[in-house]
Amino acid sequence: MSTAVRSASMTAFAAWSPRVSEDSAMGDRQAPSREAVARLREADDRALVEAFLAGAREAFDVIVERHQRHVYQLCYRFLGNHEDASDLTQDVFVRAFKGLRNFKGDAALGTWLYRVGVNTCLNRVALKQPRLETIEPEQHVDSRHPDAHELVARDERAVAVRRAIARLPPKQRATLVLRIYQEMSHEDIAAVLGSSEGAVKANFFHALGNLKRLLRQRP
Amino acid sequence: MTSHLSRRQLVDALERPLSLDQQVHVDRCAACAGELAAMRALVADVAAAGEVPEPSPLFWDRLSARVREAVDAEPVSASGWAGYWRPLAALAGVLAVLILAAVLRPSPTPSPAARPAAASANASAASDVTTSEGSEAMWDMIGTMATSIGVDDARDAGLVPGRAATDAAIESLTQAQRRELVKLLRAELGASD
Numbered sequence: 069m070s071t072a073v074r075s076a077s078m079t080a081f082a083a084w085s086p087r088v089s090e091d092s093a094m095g096d097r098q099a100p101s102r103e104a105v106a107r108l109r110e111a112d113d114r115a116l117v118e119a120f121l122a123g124a125r126e127a128f129d130v131i132v133e134r135h136q137r138h139v140y141q142l143c144y145r146f147l148g149n150h151e152d153a154s155d156l157t158q159d160v161f162v163r164a165f166k167g168l169r170n171f172k173g174d175a176a177l178g179t180w181l182y183r184v185g186v187n188t189c190l191n192r193v194a195l196k197q198p199r200l201e202t203i204e205p206e207q208h209v210d211s212r213h214p215d216a217h218e219l220v221a222r223d224e225r226a227v228a229v230r231r232a233i234a235r236l237p238p239k240q241r242a243t244l245v246l247r248i249y250q251e252m253s254h255e256d257i258a259a260v261l262g263s264s265e266g267a268v269k270a271n272f273f274h275a276l277g278n279l280k281r282l283l284r285q286r287p
Numbered sequence: 288m289t290s291h292l293s294r295r296q297l298v299d300a301l302e303r304p305l306s307l308d309q310q311v312h313v314d315r316c317a318a319c320a321g322e323l324a325a326m327r328a329l330v331a332d333v334a335a336a337g338e339v340p341e342p343s344p345l346f347w348d349r350l351s352a353r354v355r356e357a358v359d360a361e362p363v364s365a366s367g368w369a370g371y372w373r374p375l376a377a378l379a380g381v382l383a384v385l386i387l388a389a390v391l392r393p394s395p396t397p398s399p400a401a402r403p404a405a406a407s408a409n410a411s412a413a414s415d416v417t418t419s420e421g422s423e424a425m426w427d428m429i430g431t432m433a434t435s436i437g438v439d440d441a442r443d444a445g446l447v448p449g450r451a452a453t454d455a456a457i458e459s460l461t462q463a464q465r466r467e468l469v470k471l472l473r474a475e476l477g478a479s480d
């Protein structure tokens with residue numbers, strides 16, 4: 069990082085958090101003033117990153133508050149259950165905390181967090197099969213509802229599809245999740261996964277083929 | 288178009304209209320039409336299964352707190368927390384200069400007469416050991432000082448150099464361990480073990 073950029077960050081930091089001094093960063097975290105946190109909450113992502121890099125640790129808390137829902141949803145779609153998704157969301161932010169220094173600012177912070185999230189998810193699914201969702205679909209549906217039967221069937225189908233997605237090879241799963249749920253282009257998915265657009269399309273095709281097979285297999 | 292749609296064309300067909308000759312082919316080819324219809328249905332199924340159940344309202348606060356705890360447990364060096372090392376690096380530079388001046392100032396070589404009369408043949412070796420232990424202690428002291436002295440104290444004492452020097456210093460310092468700092472000081476002084 070250039071001196072000029074760092075100096076700008078220091079200025080942003082000073083503006084955000086007058087009570088968090090440099091030496092407070094050396095020891096225990098001091099509780100920042102409520103006004104300082106309120107100012108951080110009003111700042112845009114870029115300013116938050118600058119403040120964080122300049123030493124305002126609380127800026128990261130605000131980043132977490134702001135992006136945790138999206139990161140959690142991404143993790144949930146990868147893993148198909150709440151517990152794994154919560155654990156992984158935590159991992160994603162720890163990795164983001166470590167890597168924020170390398171955030172170039174050429175993409176939106178949200179996009180960068182996505183990339184961190186996808187990589188974390190891919191590492192995780194490579195290490196361990198996710199726990200499969202055990203919720204019975206009937207639990208969601210009020211049996212007195214006029215369309216109860218249809219709703220149960222729809223819920224059952226959704227659970228089956230999520231289970232099948234969870235059994236796809238990691239890259240196919242990633243491609244499917246990013247394309248259908250996150251609505252990313254094949255080109256962007258290729259950038260995130262570090263492959264070519266052609267490979268992404270092939271993965272998508274195979275993902276659908278495998279999904280069809282897995283859904284046919286189910287009892 | 289006479290050949291079947293390729294995988295790539297099928298995938299493309301999920302998000303944009305077929306070209307005219309592709310459409311003509313699909314209209315006449317049951318295999319391609321069936322494949323395309325099955326893929327579209329599956330994509331719709333996947334999309335419909337994508338709803339993420341909303342966790343309890345308390346969940347988000349708990350998750351934030353968990354992340355905060357996990358991040359606080361991380362070694363600071365791993366973060367982008369440049370502010371932490373900036374003053375310490377400056378301090379290291381200052382200490383290095385001070386120590387360079389104080390320790391490496393040419394000292395008078397003790398005359399043979401100054402040595403204890405009982406000095407044995409291995410006195411020289413013993414003296415080396417003592418020097419080495421002494422410098423270990425000194426390095427420990429420097430390390431302790433470097434981690435305990437406040438930057439404001441240093442600034443008050445006029446020890447913290449200007450921002451440009453600090454910026455230059457930080458570029459080379461990335462490790463958060465006191466040992467690393469001591470190692471850095473050793474290197475700056477050209478001291479050997």
Ligand SMILES: [Zn+2]
Pocket residue numbers: 290291292312313316317318319320
């Ligand atoms: Zn055909």
